[in-house]
Amino acid sequence: MPQAKLLLPYLTFSGQCEEAMKFYQSCLGGELEIIKYKDSQKKDQYPHLQDKVIHSSLKTSQAPILLACDDPVECEKPNAPFVNHNGYSLSVTAENVEEGLEIFNLLVSDGEVVIPFGKTHFSEGFGMLKDKYGISWMICQ
Structure with missing residues (x-):
């Protein structure tokens, strides 16, 4: 295979x-x-x-x-978001919580918070957002 x-x-x-x-x-x-x-x-x-x-x-x-x-x-x-930016998220793993929060805050500029960045049962830092171009992101430490 x-x-x-x-x-x-x-x-x-x-x-x-x-x-x-x-x-x-x-x-x-x-x-x-x-x-x-x-x-x-x-x-x-x-x-x-x-x-x-x-x-x-x-x-x-x-x-x-x-x-x-x-x-x-x-x-x-022109200036319309691409219609197929649905059904997936880009996932970023940061070196530490502080870097994860910084990346989250930069990416969410003019976008939308889906899940605020914070501590979860599986990570010291995790958040989800949709950026200003309609791309969904998951930021994790």
Whole structure:
């Protein structure tokens, strides 16, 4: 039976990918790489998307942690959250409670608290939120 080496979330946006990935970098750290349609082999196929993101990657020193792009179809609906950001949460494990709370507070800016960050029966620090881009997160220490 095959075994997956790595599983990474790949988010799609309706034109807000660059903004969202810069926001996630400010919350999670890491190195951000952004490739726009105008710099890709698809530039002639999508002339109206030249400044949109065809691929982006947020990496830590260990590995990529988050991938994303602007969906060509969804870009026709500017500033609308991508309709399929339901049914999953991104989970972040912090080094300690203080770092977990800091990440939680950064990600929830202009978003919505689902479960306030605090002590639970399974963790010294845990919280759930939906960020301003409609992405659900679980932050745990």
